Amino acid sequence: MKRPPRTRLALPAALPAVLALAAGALSACDSGGSSGSGGRGGSNGGTLTVLYTKDMEHLDPQRNYVMFAMDFGTRLLYRTLTTYAAASGQAGTKVVPDLATDTGRTGDGGLTWTFHLKQGLKYEDGSPVTSQDVKYGVERSFAPDLPEGPGYARTMLAGGDEYHGPYKDPKGLDSIGTPDARTIVFHLRRPSMEWPQIATLPTFAPVPKAKDSGVDFDKRPFSSGPYRIQTYDRGKRLLLVRNPYWSKATDSVRQARPDRIDVQEGLAQATIDQRLIADQGADQRAITLYSVAASSMARILTRPDIKRRFTSELGLCTRFLAMNTAKPPFNDPRVRQAMQYAVDKDAYRTAHGGSGIGAPAGSYLPPTLMNGQTLDVYHAPPKGDPAKAEQLLTAAGKGAGFSINLTTTSTEQGKAEAEAVQQGLARVRVKVRINPVSNSVYYSTIGDVRKEDELVFYGWCADYPSASSFVQPVFDGNNITPKGNTAVSQLDDKVLNTRIETAVKDGRSADWQGVDQALMQASPMIPLIYDKLPLLRGSKVTGAIGHPIWEGEYDFATIGVKS
Amino acid sequence: MSALPLTPGRHAAPPPAGRSPWRLAGARLRHDRAALLGLAIVALFVLMALAAPLLTALNGHGPNEFHPEKIDDALAGAPRGSFGGIDAHFWLGAEPGTGRDVFSRMVYGARISLLISLLATAVATTAGTALGLTAGFAGGRTDLLISRVMDLVLSFPQLIFMIALVSVLPEANRTLELVLVMGFFGWPYIGRIVRGQTLSLRNREFVDAARATGMTRRRIVFHEVLPNLMAPVLVYATLTIPVNIGTEAALSFLGIGVRPPTASWGQMMSKAIGWYQVDPAYFVVPGVCLLLTVLAFTLLGDAFRDALDPRGGNR
Numbered sequence: 001m002k003r004p005p006r007t008r009l010a011l012p013a014a015l016p017a018v019l020a021l022a023a024g025a026l027s028a029c030d031s032g033g034s035s036g037s038g039g040r041g042g043s044n045g046g047t048l049t050v051l052y053t054k055d056m057e058h059l060d061p062q063r064n065y066v067m068f069a070m071d072f073g074t075r076l077l078y079r080t081l082t083t084y085a086a087a088s089g090q091a092g093t094k095v096v097p098d099l100a101t102d103t104g105r106t107g108d109g110g111l112t113w114t115f116h117l118k119q120g121l122k123y124e125d126g127s128p129v130t131s132q133d134v135k136y137g138v139e140r141s142f143a144p145d146l147p148e149g150p151g152y153a154r155t156m157l158a159g160g161d162e163y164h165g166p167y168k169d170p171k172g173l174d175s176i177g178t179p180d181a182r183t184i185v186f187h188l189r190r191p192s193m194e195w196p197q198i199a200t201l202p203t204f205a206p207v208p209k210a211k212d213s214g215v216d217f218d219k220r221p222f223s224s225g226p227y228r229i230q231t232y233d234r235g236k237r238l239l240l241v242r243n244p245y246w247s248k249a250t251d252s253v254r255q256a257r258p259d260r261i262d263v264q265e266g267l268a269q270a271t272i273d274q275r276l277i278a279d280q281g282a283d284q285r286a287i288t289l290y291s292v293a294a295s296s297m298a299r300i301l302t303r304p305d306i307k308r309r310f311t312s313e314l315g316l317c318t319r320f321l322a323m324n325t326a327k328p329p330f331n332d333p334r335v336r337q338a339m340q341y342a343v344d345k346d347a348y349r350t351a352h353g354g355s356g357i358g359a360p361a362g363s364y365l366p367p368t369l370m371n372g373q374t375l376d377v378y379h380a381p382p383k384g385d386p387a388k389a390e391q392l393l394t395a396a397g398k399g400a401g402f403s404i405n406l407t408t409t410s411t412e413q414g415k416a417e418a419e420a421v422q423q424g425l426a427r428v429r430v431k432v433r434i435n436p437v438s439n440s441v442y443y444s445t446i447g448d449v450r451k452e453d454e455l456v457f458y459g460w461c462a463d464y465p466s467a468s469s470f471v472q473p474v475f476d477g478n479n480i481t482p483k484g485n486t487a488v489s490q491l492d493d494k495v496l497n498t499r500i501e502t503a504v505k506d507g508r509s510a511d512w513q514g515v516d517q518a519l520m521q522a523s524p525m526i527p528l529i530y531d532k533l534p535l536l537r538g539s540k541v542t543g544a545i546g547h548p549i550w551e552g553e554y555d556f557a558t559i560g561v562k563s
Numbered sequence: 564m565s566a567l568p569l570t571p572g573r574h575a576a577p578p579p580a581g582r583s584p585w586r587l588a589g590a591r592l593r594h595d596r597a598a599l600l601g602l603a604i605v606a607l608f609v610l611m612a613l614a615a616p617l618l619t620a621l622n623g624h625g626p627n628e629f630h631p632e633k634i635d636d637a638l639a640g641a642p643r644g645s646f647g648g649i650d651a652h653f654w655l656g657a658e659p660g661t662g663r664d665v666f667s668r669m670v671y672g673a674r675i676s677l678l679i680s681l682l683a684t685a686v687a688t689t690a691g692t693a694l695g696l697t698a699g700f701a702g703g704r705t706d707l708l709i710s711r712v713m714d715l716v717l718s719f720p721q722l723i724f725m726i727a728l729v730s731v732l733p734e735a736n737r738t739l740e741l742v743l744v745m746g747f748f749g750w751p752y753i754g755r756i757v758r759g760q761t762l763s764l765r766n767r768e769f770v771d772a773a774r775a776t777g778m779t780r781r782r783i784v785f786h787e788v789l790p791n792l793m794a795p796v797l798v799y800a801t802l803t804i805p806v807n808i809g810t811e812a813a814l815s816f817l818g819i820g821v822r823p824p825t826a827s828w829g830q831m832m833s834k835a836i837g838w839y840q841v842d843p844a845y846f847v848v849p850g851v852c853l854l855l856t857v858l859a860f861t862l863l864g865d866a867f868r869d870a871l872d873p874r875g876g877n878r
Contacts, residue, residue: 295837297639298659302841346636347629351660354639383631412834415823416660422824423629423661434823 043542046561048258049286051272052265055235060218061205062141063148067315067461068290068553070202075254075556076240076261077225078205081115081134081184082196086253086557088313088545090372093465095196096253099129099206099224103196110191115199117182122245123208124228131184133206135176139166141203142173145215150463152198158187167214197464200549226256238263257543257560269293276536277306284538285561287554292536294353294413300536301356309537311554312356313546316470317461317531318366319358321348321421324452325524326490329402336523337378338392343526344424346382351416358529364475365516366530368548369467370509374530377520386427393428401429404454407446410436417457447485458488458525461551467512468504475519476500489524496522584794588870598866604859608852612673619667622652626671627824630662638841647844655848658831659838665848668826672849675827676856679741680807686746688800691753692792698754699761700784710758713751721748722813729819737821741814745807753799757792764788794871801864805857812853828853 058064061078074080083098085091095103100115121129138157141149143165154160158175166172177185186195198204211222220229227240240261248256273296275283292300300306321343323330330336345360352358359367362376380388393399408418415436422432435453437445446456462470473479477492499518503511520527533552537544543558592598611618619625633648634640640660642648647656647665655665698709728744729737764770765788773787814820815829823830831849839846 293837294639295841298635298641298838298841301638302641344629347631347661350631350634350636350640355636357639410818412818412837415818416834419627419661419824420629423627436818436823 043560043562044257045259046257046285046563047260047262047282048541048559048561049282049538050261050263050289051267051275051286052263052289053267053269053272055265056238056263058148058218059221059229059232060146060215061202061207061221062137062143063146063218064202065149067551071547071550071553072289072556073221074200074202074205075225076227077221077223077229078202079121079129079224079251080202080204081199082204083200083253084547084549086255086545086547086555088547088555090368090548092545092548092555093368095200098200098251098253099134100199104199106193106195108191110193110195111188113186113188113195113199115184115186117184118250119182120247120250121224122247123206123211124223124243124245126245127208128181129206129224130181130208131178132181133208134184134204135172135178136166136209136212137205137207138176138203139163139173140207140212141165143167149203150201152201152463153203156188156190156192156195156198158189160189166209166212194464194466194468197466200464226251226254227261235266237265254557255543255560257558261556263289270296273300273536276309276538279306279309279539284540287537287541287544287559288535290533290535290553292534296536297353297356297534301354306536309539309541311535311537311544311546311552312532313548313552314359314366314368314530314532315461315548315551315553316366316368316465317459317551318361318364318470319352319457319459319528319531320364320525321528322446322456322458322488322525323523324454324456324488324490326449326452327454329398329404330454332396332398333523334392334396335398337521338389338396338398338428339425340378340520340523340526341380341385341389341392342425342428342430343380343528344382344384344420344427345528347420347424348417349382349529351413351420352529353534357532357534359532361527361530363516363520364525364527365467365470365512366462368530369462369465369470370513370516373513375513375516375520377517384424384427389428401431403431403433405433405435406455406457407435407437407442407453408457409439409442411439414439414457421455444484446488447481447483449480449482449485449490452485452488452490456488459531461531465549467509467515471500471512471515471519472504475524491522491524493522584871588794588867591870592866595866595870597862598870601859601862601866604855605863608673608677608856608859611670612677615670615674618670619664622654622664622666624653624664624667626663626667626826628663628667630657630664633657633662634659641838641841642845647842649844656842656844658834659842659845660834665831665845668831669828669848669852672826672828672831673852675738675821675825676808676811676829676853679738679745679811679821679827680804682742683745683749683807683811684800684803686742687749687803688753688796690746691750692757692796694750695754695757696761696784696789696792699758700765700788706758709754713754713758716748716751717755719748722810724748725810725814726817726819729814741811741820745810749803749807753796753803756795756799760792760795761788764791794867798864798868798871801860801867805860805864808853808856808860812849 056069057066059073061073064070064073074083079099081100082095082103085094085096097103099117099121101118104113104115106113117131123129138153140146141153142163163169163173175187206224219232223243226243226246228243230239230241232238242259270293272288273292276288277299300310323336325331349358360382362374367374406418406421408414418434425432446452460470460474473486477497479487480490480492499515503515535554540562542560542562545555545558546552547555634642634657642657642659644650649656653664655669658665694709698706725744729740732740770787773783812829815827816833820829821827828849835846
């Protein structure tokens with residue numbers, strides 16, 4: 001299940017934080033101390049202002065594959081068969097029914113999945129949501145014109161490889177059955193117990209055929225959620241108002257508190273941070289849509305009144321320093337293991353935004369994927385253990401050190417992070433030459449297997465809370481491709497590949513812990529931090545919790561404003 | 564040279580006669596306070612750059628040493644202590660995010676900033692003088708060709724082309740690349756001035772006289788024309804240095820300067836931008852250094868012009 005680069009970590013993300021992060025200390029109470037989080041007592045009404053630097057890449061449900069936009073879309077504009085509970089921490093990774101009455105039933109070990117729709121589901125014009133609309137929505141994700149969305153439906157549904165979307169094949173995809181208007185049946189190519197989680201993706205949002213405007217649907221998705229689009233001036237402003245036909249009786253997740261949601265786009269992040277720190281007028285009911293700037297962190301964290309409005313929640317993401325195992329010196333596992341001790345993760349994290357934006361990582365899988373458990377395989381202190389590293393390097397015949405290149409982004413932060421790694425490795429006579437490349441070509445540069453440097457910064461977020469969507473694209477040697485490679489360490493070990501594929505089939509979390517351990521021993525990458533998303537809100541925003549599924553983004557199901 | 568030996572003046576009055584124009588200029592400079600101030604600042608920075616390893620030995624902090632104890636990890640690495648962490652060991656504070664010694668980075672940054680701007684000026688001056696002289700003296704098609712090339716280079720939007728050029732050049736020696744790229748965009752300015760001067764000198768009586776005596780062309784160029792060009796070239800070169808210091812800082816600021824972790828003032832400014840509200844002291848250091856060097860070279864250049872160019876001079 002390879003996924004497009006979209007859900008990789010946004011590299012320039014920076015920042016800060018607050019929680020003292022003992023690894024694994026994540027719990028549902030870590031949410032940013034917001035009043036009434038998750039509770040139902042919050043006030044309704046008012047306008048929530050959402051500040052953002054750019055335009056949403058896609059709002060069309062079948063094309064939406066950016067973490068925070070998936071949160072925004074599925075919580076506000078469209079409903080999916082299943083979704084995640086509105087809670088922070090581990091509780092937020094629980095799959096709950098949304099359009100469907102339950103989280104899906106299978107009678108044959110995961111090959112066929114049946115969902116029944118709730119009664120009384122309506123679109124923004126009052127027409128009923130039918131299972132045919134869900135089928136049509138999923139079929140749209142096969143259209144070559146709309147390629148950006150997640151690829152799970154395309155790779156997992158039977159006959160998916162020969163289907164090219166409803167515009168070319170109006171007959172539809174036979175492996176999605178709709179015996180009646182409220183029942184939908186999926187026939188998979190191979191059994192998978194993860195289908196209920198996959199059905200949370202916006203791919204599974206209903207689209208009535210009559211309302212489908214193809215690529216233009218992006219500008220005006222037809223709402224099945226609690227809000228509908230009133231005006232959308234791309235790059236400037238998106239205004240959502242209530243969908244009068246949405247009924248809370250059919251929806252156990254979304255609280256839909258504000259009357260209007262006003263997204264202001266095209267602002268500089270520094271301006272957004274400044275407005276939220278100042279907390280004046282309408283900005284008291286505003287939030288930033290994405291990470292605050294690293295440079296704003298100190299201003300936020302040093303003032304208790306502002307710090308109270310700050311949230312930094314763990315997502316399903318880990319940042320790595322990947323070693324290119326196809327090139328010397330990292331083709332030698334002993335050298336790679338020595339690097340686990342040589343790197344100064346503390347200095348890296350400070351450059352990345354400080355102790356609040358991430359927990360030091362001891363293994364690849366983030367604790368949110370492992371029921372809160374973390375693994376520390378090498379027991380290297382956060383500053384590294386140069387003596388131990390040197391000993392291992394000497395044993396590998398590299399005691400005299402060596403010179404390597406490190407690819408980073410050409411932003412100030414990218415360079416600062418690279419310098420942190422550079423000074424850490426200099427302690428064991430490893431000379432690092434920093435190779436800064438522009439953000440826009442970063443992933444294509446490190447994804448070119450022949451040109452890839454010895455060391456590259458990398459990061460990955462799971463698409464849904466299952467280790468398979470994390471480990472397979474990054475560590476399975478069968479996923480190495482000459483260009484656009486996601487397995488950037490290029491480690492192709494038959495035994496490990498088989499272990500990963502077995503774990504994908506069985507899907508037990510104990511297996512994944514074993515895989516994580518075995519991978520750490522092979523040491524294709526150095527885990528740096530488990531990522532947190534630093535967010536700031538105005539003083540009159542309520543129910544602001546960071547949701548682990550979407551990188552720690554505010555959960556739009558619970559957020560509201562006080563008058 | 565055409566200076567006529569005058570009989571020594573009877574009054575102890577200003578025009579100190581009997582000296583070459585260079586000595587005259589030197590005397591004028593010695594009485595110009597702005598020039599002396601500029602010279603002192605320049606000398607200070609040059610000394611500081613040359614003595615960088617000695618100065619950092621005094622405080623004991625290399626320019627690339629991380630000092631995590633000087634910064635607050637919970638605050639994204641904001642320096643501990645007031646004024647950016649200034650204390651007895653960190654004379655100008657610690658760099659946010661890393662804890663590197665700002666003083667050490669400042670003196671090593673002076674090396675890079677001065678080296679690049681001086682070398683780039685040398686490249687531009689040499690190339691500009693050689694080509695301007697050739698164009699002015701040869702005339703005809705050579706002049707036409709060189710002048711058109713100068714127009715062409717001048718018509719490029721410089722900073723944008725520098726960014727593009729430096730980005731596409733293979734990653735070899737960044738310092739050398741910056742010198743060459745800045746030199747390439749700088750030579751036509753000086754080239755045009757030299758060409759214009761050469762054109763007017765070419766037909767002056769002393770050149771005609773030299774020609775009449777059967778002097779070789781080569782000798783005329785190097786012994787008659789070139790010495791008369793030195794004054795404008797010197798003035799222009801001195802005024803180009805601050806421009807190049809600014810350009811180097813701008814390129815570093817835009818992220819295409821020297822490769823990290825090498826320190827340069829522009830790179831320090833660039834890093835300081837994100838921190839100015841939290842740690843203004845860090846912004847002040849490279850800012851003041853840039854201000855002082857640019858000011859010093861500009862004062863010096865202006866003083867040279869006043870001293871050497873009697874027509875434009877006001878003193």
